[in-house]
Amino acid sequence: MDIKITKTTAPKAKPPVDSLGFGVYFTDHMFVMDYTKGNGWHDPQILPYGPIPMDPSCAVLHYGQAVFEGLKAYRTADNQVLLFRPYNNMNRINESNERLCIPQIDVDFAVEAIKKLVKIDQDWIPDAPGTALYIRPFIFAADPFLGVHPASTYKFIVILSPVGAYYKEGLNPVKIYVEDSYVRAVRGGMGFSKTAGNYAASLKAQEEAEKKGYTQVLWLDGVERKYIEEVGAMNIFFKIDGKVVTPALNGSILAGITRNSCLEILNSWGIDAKEAKISIQEVYEAYENGKLEEVFGTGTAAVISPVGELCWNGKKITINNGEIGPISQKLYDTITGLQSGKLEDTFNYTVKL
Numbered sequence: 001m002d003i004k005i006t007k008t009t010a011p012k013a014k015p016p017v018d019s020l021g022f023g024v025y026f027t028d029h030m031f032v033m034d035y036t037k038g039n040g041w042h043d044p045q046i047l048p049y050g051p052i053p054m055d056p057s058c059a060v061l062h063y064g065q066a067v068f069e070g071l072k073a074y075r076t077a078d079n080q081v082l083l084f085r086p087y088n089n090m091n092r093i094n095e096s097n098e099r100l101c102i103p104q105i106d107v108d109f110a111v112e113a114i115k116k117l118v119k120i121d122q123d124w125i126p127d128a129p130g131t132a133l134y135i136r137p138f139i140f141a142a143d144p145f146l147g148v149h150p151a152s153t154y155k156f157i158v159i160l161s162p163v164g165a166y167y168k169e170g171l172n173p174v175k176i177y178v179e180d181s182y183v184r185a186v187r188g189g190m191g192f193s194k195t196a197g198n199y200a201a202s203l204k205a206q207e208e209a210e211k212k213g214y215t216q217v218l219w220l221d222g223v224e225r226k227y228i229e230e231v232g233a234m235n236i237f238f239k240i241d242g243k244v245v246t247p248a249l250n251g252s253i254l255a256g257i258t259r260n261s262c263l264e265i266l267n268s269w270g271i272d273a274k275e276a277k278i279s280i281q282e283v284y285e286a287y288e289n290g291k292l293e294e295v296f297g298t299g300t301a302a303v304i305s306p307v308g309e310l311c312w313n314g315k316k317i318t319i320n321n322g323e324i325g326p327i328s329q330k331l332y333d334t335i336t337g338l339q340s341g342k343l344e345d346t347f348n349y350t351v352k353l
């Protein structure tokens with residue numbers, strides 16, 4: 001399929017780099033492709049970024065049949081552009097698609113479309129340390145129809161947003177509230193999919209945790225409220241007695257690409273890092289025995305987010321004196337080093353534009 005390109009006649013001014021934040025500004029162009037039953041995916045286009053026409057009866061607005069992805073393009077010191085594991089993102093959107101009855105996309109074509117779009121808007125990729133161009137591909141049900149049924153028309157869109165450095169002065173440990181009443185997802189549900197509804201389900205607990213002074217919520221399993229799942233936009237890792245563990249994928253946890261990279265990198269260093277079913281009780285016991293060494297979250301936005309405090313059932317624990325631990329710091333330096341081209345990519349994670 002050829003991508004039809006229509007360039008903007010009114011390019012926007014680039015925002016100042018220190019005002020970027022996350023997901024506030026969008027570039028000049030977007031990628032749009034349509035799906036119709038019988039016709040498949042067709043009419044791929046790159047066109048000026050702007051509003052999309054939508055009928056008030058549009059299926060996604062009523063029943064939430066929607067999936068998305070998030071990845072970043074990084075500018076290297078010698079002015080190349082690198083994407084971090086984009087094929088993993090497009091394979092994962094197909095796994096989400098499968099769960100939500102959305103038709104599969106062609107992974108290679110989607111990565112090519114993303115590359116083409118990023119190339120057209122490459123002047124928007126900031127070059128200050130820690131900044132990047134965030135890439136948001138998403139697909140939604142587009143039928144103007146109120147029947148509860150998988151739609152027969154869909155739109156696949158990719159938008160781009162220059163984003164600022166997540167950490168301006170070193171990696172700041174976050175305080176996390178262990179949620180024991182609300183749940184995000186259950187096995188058999190959509191927890192492993194990157195879908196809008198999972199985020200809608202998380203807002204209430206997030207809001208209450210923020211009121212108590214916590215930045216994020218750590219979700220427990222939806223049945224027993226015993227086993228650790230994830231943070232909702234991040235996966236979670238624990239370093240206990242020299243070994244690293246992250247909750248095993250069980251259907252209600254999202255298979256983060258940063259999570260997978262951390263497991264591979266840790267094992268390449270000879271550190272015992274594995275996936276296992278782990279309870280919040282075990283983590284608190286490790287703390288009491290002086291064996292809880294580090295806790296950190298992993299995700300595209302922050303890469304590594306050290307956890308300085310956990311609160312579960314009214315019991316607060318401080319991890320590593322509220323400071324970032326050596327493994328968290330080394331993982332952060334390594335992954336951001338690969339992304340920015342500073343380190344040689346022996347893992348084959350990066351893709352050049």
Ligand SMILES: *Cc1c(COP(=O)(O)O)cnc(C)c1O
Binds near residue numbers: 230232255256257259
């Ligand atoms: C996107 C996401 C993550 C992090 O995944 P990465 O691929 O590492 O960015 C973790 N949990 C949830 C629920 C997510 O949506």
